[in-house]
Every structure is written in C-alpha cells, then in structure tokens.
Amino acid sequence: MSGLGRLLVPLGFGFAFLYLPILLMAVFSFNESRLVTSLTGVSTRWYVALWRNEALMEALFLSLRIAAVSATMATILGTLAGFALARFGRFRGRGAFAGMMAAPLVMPEVITGLSLLLLFVALEQAFGFPAGRGATTVAIAHATFGAAYVAVVVQARLRDLDLSLEEAAMDLGARPWRVFLLITLPLAAPGIAAGWLLAFTLSLDDLVIASFVSGPGASTLPMVVFSAVRLGLTPELYALATLTVLAVAATLLLALRLGFRPPRA
Amino acid sequence: MTPRLRRALVLALPAAWMLLFFAAPFAIVLSIGFAEPAEGIPPYAPLLRRGEDGALQLQLNMANLQLLLEDPFYAEAALRSLRVAAVSATLCLLVGYPMALAIARAPEGWRNTLLMLVVLPFWTSFLLRVTAWIGLLQDQGWINGALLALGLIEDPLRLLYTDLAMYLGITYCYLPFMVLPLYASLSRLDPALLEAAADLGARPWRGFLAVTLPLSLPGVVAGYLLVFIPAVGEFVIPELLGGPGAQLIGRVLWTEFFQNRDWPLASALAVVLLLLLVLPIALFQSRATRDAER
Numbered sequence: 083m084s085g086l087g088r089l090l091v092p093l094g095f096g097f098a099f100l101y102l103p104i105l106l107m108a109v110f111s112f113n114e115s116r117l118v119t120s121l122t123g124v125s126t127r128w129y130v131a132l133w134r135n136e137a138l139m140e141a142l143f144l145s146l147r148i149a150a151v152s153a154t155m156a157t158i159l160g161t162l163a164g165f166a167l168a169r170f171g172r173f174r175g176r177g178a179f180a181g182m183m184a185a186p187l188v189m190p191e192v193i194t195g196l197s198l199l200l201l202f203v204a205l206e207q208a209f210g211f212p213a214g215r216g217a218t219t220v221a222i223a224h225a226t227f228g229a230a231y232v233a234v235v236v237q238a239r240l241r242d243l244d245l246s247l248e249e250a251a252m253d254l255g256a257r258p259w260r261v262f263l264l265i266t267l268p269l270a271a272p273g274i275a276a277g278w279l280l281a282f283t284l285s286l287d288d289l290v291i292a293s294f295v296s297g298p299g300a301s302t303l304p305m306v307v308f309s310a311v312r313l314g315l316t317p318e319l320y321a322l323a324t325l326t327v328l329a330v331a332a333t334l335l336l337a338l339r340l341g342f343r344p345p346r347a
Numbered sequence: 348m349t350p351r352l353r354r355a356l357v358l359a360l361p362a363a364w365m366l367l368f369f370a371a372p373f374a375i376v377l378s379i380g381f382a383e384p385a386e387g388i389p390p391y392a393p394l395l396r397r398g399e400d401g402a403l404q405l406q407l408n409m410a411n412l413q414l415l416l417e418d419p420f421y422a423e424a425a426l427r428s429l430r431v432a433a434v435s436a437t438l439c440l441l442v443g444y445p446m447a448l449a450i451a452r453a454p455e456g457w458r459n460t461l462l463m464l465v466v467l468p469f470w471t472s473f474l475l476r477v478t479a480w481i482g483l484l485q486d487q488g489w490i491n492g493a494l495l496a497l498g499l500i501e502d503p504l505r506l507l508y509t510d511l512a513m514y515l516g517i518t519y520c521y522l523p524f525m526v527l528p529l530y531a532s533l534s535r536l537d538p539a540l541l542e543a544a545a546d547l548g549a550r551p552w553r554g555f556l557a558v559t560l561p562l563s564l565p566g567v568v569a570g571y572l573l574v575f576i577p578a579v580g581e582f583v584i585p586e587l588l589g590g591p592g593a594q595l596i597g598r599v600l601w602t603e604f605f606q607n608r609d610w611p612l613a614s615a616l617a618v619v620l621l622l623l624l625v626l627p628i629a630l631f632q633s634r635a636t637r638d639a640e641r
Contacts, residue, residue, distance in 0.1 A: 086452045092445030093461075099442065100468050100522065103479035106489055110482070120492070163361035170354055177636060179358065182365045184635040188573060188628060190580020192597045193617050196604065197372030200379055200614065203389045226368040229361065258353060283470050290582055294604075307474050311587060315481055323475035330470045334463055 104327055111320035128317040129325075135318065138306055145286050145303040148217055152224035153282035159225065160232025160281070161274055165266070167233065168240035186230040195294030198223045202295060215297035223295045224288060228281030235280060239273025240266070279333065373621070380615035383408040391611050411615035421599065421616070425623060428596040431510075431585075432578035435517040439525040439574045440567065442518065447529035447566075448559070451536070462530065469523040477516055477587050484512050484588070513589035517578055525570040532566030533559070565634075572631045580620055596620050 114123035132138065163183050170176075186194065202212055202219050212219050247269070251261045267274075289304035296302065310319060382391040383406070394406055415421045450461045468476060483489050484506040491503040506512055536559065544554040582597040589595075596616060604613035 086449060089445055089449035089452065092442075093449035096442055096446040096522070096526075097464060099519065100465070103476065103483055103519070104468065104471070106482065107475070107479045117487075159361045159364050162357050163365075166354070166358050166361070170357075173354060173358075179362055180636040181632040182370060183361070184632050185628060186369060187635075188576040188631055190577055190597060190620060190624070192580050192582055192600050193376075193620060194369075196600070196613060196617050197376045198368065200375045200610070201368070201372040204375055207389075222368060226364070229364070233361075258350075287473050289474055290601075304472070304474050307472075307478075308583075311474065311478050311481070315478065315485075319475065319478055320482075323472065323478065326475060327467075327471045331467060334467060334470065338459070338463065 104323070107320045108324045108327070111317055111324045113317055116317065128321040132318045132321045132325075137301075138303070138310075138318075138322070141301050141303040141306040144217060144300065148221050148224065148302065149282045149285035152221040152228055152285045153278050155221070155225035156228025156232050156281040157274060157278045159229035160277055161236050161270070163229065163233040164236030164240060164273075164277075165262075165270075168237045169266075183230055183233045186227040187234070189227075191288070191290035192294075194227065195223070195291040198226070198291070199294045215295055216300035217296075219295045219297070220292050220300065220302065221285075223291050224281070224285040227291070228284055231280050231284065232274075232277035235277040236270055236273045239270050239276075243269050276337070279337070283330070376614045376617050376621075379611055380411055380618045381407045381409070382611045382614075383410070384609055384611050389610060390608050408611070411612050414612065415615055415619060420594070421596075421619070424594050424596045424599045425619060427594065428579045428620075429623065431513065431517070431593075431595060432575045432581075435514055435521065435578050436525075436571050436574040438514060438518040439522050440571060443522055443525035443529055443570065444567075447526045447533050450526075450530055451533035458534070462527075465523050465526045473520060474583065476520060477584060480512065480516050480519065480588060481507060484515075507588065508590040510589065510593065513585050513593055516584040516588040517581060520584065521574045521578060524573040528569035528573065529563065529566040532563045532569075536562050569631075569634060572627055572634075576624055576627050576631065579624060596623075 110121070111128055112124050112126065113121050114125040114127070115121075163179075166173075167176075167180055167183070198219075199215075202215060206212060206214070212222075248261055248265050251265050252258070256264070287304065288302075289308050292302045293305055293308075296305065307319065307322070310316070378394055379391055382394055384390060385392040392406070446465070450458055450465070453461055481488070485491075486503040486505070486507070488507070490506060491500075494500045495503065540558050540562075541554050544558050545551075549557065579595075580597040580600075581595060582601050585593045585595045585598050586601070589598075596619070600613050600616040600620070603609045603616060
C-alpha cells in the first residue's frame with residue numbers, strides 16, 4: 083500500500099483526462115440549442131432526432147448484425163486457437179501459428195483493410211466468391227481480427243485454470259473430446275464470453291477496415307458517423323455517444339456481477 | 348484417433364482461416380504494389396499478361412516504388428508517422444505509468460473497479476471519443492468557451508487541426524493499451540522487495556528507480572509496442588484532429604486509395620508501412636509467444 087497517497091494525484095488526473103470529454107458530451111446531448119457549445123436549456127429532442135434518423139438507425143442495425151455474426155465466428159476460431167496455444171505444449175509450427183494469431187492485435191488497420199480488400203477482389207476474379215462486397219466481406223474481416231483477441235483472452239483464462247480437473251477426467255477414462263466439452267469448455271466459459279463481447283465491440287467500432295472491404299449499400303454505423311462528423315458536430319452525435327457509453331457501462335457492470343475479471347493484456 | 352491427428356484437427360480451422368485471410372493478403376498487396384494502374388474495376392493491370400506472341404509475360408512495374416523513393420513527400424510522411432507514434436507512445440507512458448502504479452498499490456478490493464474504469468472508454472466508440480475532442484478543441488469549443496468566459500483570452504485559440512490536438516487524441520485513445528500491460532507487470536511485483544530496499548535505507552525514489560522501474564520494464568516495452576505500432580498507421584485521428592500538414596502514412600495511403608483510386612500506389616505504401624514495422628511487430632510477436640509459454 084506504500085506510496086499510494088502521492089499517486090492519487092496522477093491517478094485522478096488520468097481519470098479526469100479519460101472521462102471529462104465523455105462527461106461533457108453527455109451534458110451537451112441534453113442541451114436544447116442546436117449549437118454544441120453553449121447550454122441553453124434541458125431537452126431530450128436530440129434523442130428523438132437520433133431515433134428518427136433513418137440512415138443512422140439502418141446503419142446501426144447493419145452494424146449490430148455484422149458484429150453478432152463476426153463475433154460468433156471469431157469466438158469459434160479464437161477458442162480453438164487459444165485452446166491449442168494453452169494446452170498443446172510445443173508442436174511443430176507453434177511459433178508461426180502463435181505469431182500469426184498475435185499479429186492482427188497490432189497490425190495498422192489501413193494495412194489489414196487494404197490487403198483484405200485486394201484478397202476479396204482476387205478471390206472474386208478467380209472463383210466468383212465473394213460476389214461483390216458488403217456485409218459478408220466486412221463480417222469475414224472482423225472475424226479475422228476478432229479471433230486474435232478471443233485467442234488471447236481464452237488462452238489467458240485456460241492458463242490460469244488448474245489442469246487437475248482435466249487430468250482427473252482423463253484418468254477416469256473420459257475420451258479427450260468429452261473432457262473438452264464437459265470440463266474445459268465450461269471452465270473456460272467466462273473467458274469465451276468475454277472474448278465474444280470484445281470481438282462484438284471491436285466489430286461495432288471499426289471504421290477503417292470496414293471502409294476498405296465494404297461495398298455500396300452496406301454502410302456500417304462508424305462509416306455513417308464518420309461522414310457526419312466530417313460535416314460538423316451535432317448534438318445528435320453526442321446523444322449517440324451517451325447511449326453507447328451507458329450501454330457499455332451497463333454490460334460491464336453486469337459482467338462484473340457475473341464474476342468476470344477484466345481481461346489482462 | 349491419435350493425439351497428433353486430434354491436435355491437427357483443432358489447429359486446422361484457425362490456421363487455415365488466418366493463412367487465407369491474414370497471411371495470404373500480404374502476398375497480394377506485395378504483388379499489386381508492382382502493378383500498373385489501369386482504368387476499370389479493379390483499377391490495376393494484371394501482372395501476368397499474354398504478350399503479342401501469346402506467351403505469358405510477367406510485367407513488373409517499378410514506377411510506384413520509384414515514386415515513393417524519389418518524391419520526398421512520401422519519405423517525410425513515413426518519418427513523420429514514426430515520430431508522431433513515438434511521441435504519442437511516450438505521452439501514454441508518462442500518463443499511464445503513475446496510473447498503473449496507483450492501481451497496483453490500491454487496496455485489493457478496488458483494483459478491479461479501477462481497471463474497469465480504465466478499460467471502459469476503450470469499449471465505447473473510438474470515433475465518438477475523437478468527436479468529443481473536436482467539441483473540446485474547436486474555435487467555439489468548450490475549452491475556448493471556458494477561457495473566454497474567464498477572461499483569460501480575448502480571441503479563441505487555434506487548437507483543433509493542430510499537432511497538439513492530434514497528440515492529445517492519440518494519447519487519449521491509446522491510453523488503456525499502455526495501462527493494462529503496465530498494471531500486469533506492476534501487480535506481479537513482490538512488495539517485500541521494496542520493503543527490503545527501504546529497510547536497507549533506500550529513499551522511496553531510489554526504491555522506485557532500483558526496484559520498481561527495472562522490474563516493470565517488460566510491461567513498459569509491451570505497452571509501448573501496443574501503442575506505437577498501430578499509431579504509426581493511424582488514419583482517423585490525424586484526419587479528424589490533425590492539421591492539413593499532418594500527412595501521416597496511413598492518411599496518405601487512404602487518400603491514394605479512396606480519392607485518387609490508385610490501388611497500386613496504395614499497395615506500395617502499405618508495403619513501405621509494413622517494412623517500417625517489421626522489427627517492432629517481430630519483437631511484439633516474440634514477446635507474445637514467450638508470455639504464452641510461462
């Protein structure tokens with residue numbers, strides 16, 4: 083506990099830095115005036131306007147659909163990869179496999195986006211699939227980097243787990259796939275759920291990769307928000323931000339109650 | 348089923364997926380970097396073409412590479428990107444280290460909540476958090492409004508579309524990536540070591556320099572890489588907060604691709620960006636793999 087006192091100032095500064103901008107947005111989302119700078123009165127009109135903004139709502143539902151599909155694919159891929167990395171010990175190609183699973187975590191988005199787009203174009207030329215670009219190609223792209231995050235979370239969870247339960251089941255004659263389904267999977271469930279949520283959030287949030295691999299008629303929420311921001315700020319955007327923060331905070335609180343620990347990097 | 352076969356089956360799906368959708372695309376980017384721009388969709392000419400005699404010919408176009416090497420605009424963009432990423436990662440470290448240390452030394456029951464508070468903004472929309480900074484920094488923004496109201500300035504300061512705004516934005520958005528690995532290595536530190544240093548007469552700052560800092564170096568490196576590598580290719584923040592002069596390589600690539608529709612040049616730029624990052628990424632990967640062995 084030593085020396086915490088002196089550290090409270092930078093800690094407070096850090097949290098103020100993180101939360102003041104969000105707090106200001108929340109306050110101004112209830113502002114009556116169209117001006118995003120001076121407070122004139124309390125109103126919920128921007129939330130109504132947001133609800134009636136069809137382009138934004140349509141993009142939101144598209145993004146939610148893509149996020150749900152890609153997070154599920156990412157969870158399947160990432161859980162298998164995390165399991166292999168945590169439980170297989172050394173195997174041939176392990177270094178290459180681990181490196182390939184870790185690289186998307188830091189790869190600049192412009193590289194991932196451009197390279198995937200070129201792959202989709204080449205595949206379409208060669209095999210006719212994917213025909214054109216849109217929700218499907220965005221979901222594939224998001225599943226790819228989502229899988230990397232899920233693998234990290236699942237691997238960390240499995241590493242913290244005691245091996246003895248799995249060994250006991252094995253000693254009692256359970257076949258490996260039964261051990262996996264009945265012991266490993268349930269024990270890893272909090273990690274898997276956290277991984278799914280992480281992949282879902284990252285998909286919902288991605289602008290750059292989606293811009294590269296999406297096609298006409300499939301504008302995700304960040305793409306619509308990005309073009310709106312370039313035209314200028316509106317209190318509607320603040321309302322959207324406030325609702326996002328509330329939704330995320332509620333989900334995290336629920337997750338804490340259910341006994342998740344924050345994922346460790 | 349032999350254990351070997353079973354393992355191969357588990358590995359097959361993720362390995363095949365990542366090879367197809369993550370590794371293979373790099374080979375394509377590399378090859379398109381040598382293609383010629385052309386009218387049509389996709390806007391580049393194939394590398395393998397039938398010559399007039401009907402034989403397949405490999406046509407490598409060096410013009411993109413040459414342009415990148417000869418036009419100082421691109422070299423400056425690359426250098427600027429590295430500098431901006433290094434400064435931003437350092438700023439994150441300066442803000443994040445004391446935060447991580449405070450959380451690691453907070454009472455046990457508080458730590459999870461404090462960590463959650465650090466992570467929460469990361470789970471909300473990145474774009475909307477950048478938007479908040481536009482609201483703070485613009486000429487009629489909240490900061491200028493407050494300063495004007497206090498009578499500290501007479502004319503609004505130019506804050507948005509400057510390097511300062513860009514650094515603030517990158518530091519703000521990437522801070523959790525710095526705090527998490529720092530916390531992970533600081534929380535593993537045995538407090539007995541610091542007590543021993545104190546018993547031996549070391550003042551708190553000496554204890555920090557001699558014990559805490561060296562033992563947290565793995566976390567420092569991990570956090571620095573997690574911020575530095577993506578920041579080199581960052582597009583959104585320089586575009587929305589930075590000035591017109593903030594031509595970072597990610598932004599240049601975006602412009603070549605979306606505005607000039609020059610896919611081959613954009614690909615060549617992606618190759619350059621990747622070359623700049625080969626070493627840091629390899630370092631990151633080897634650390635990630637080694638961590639997994641523990």
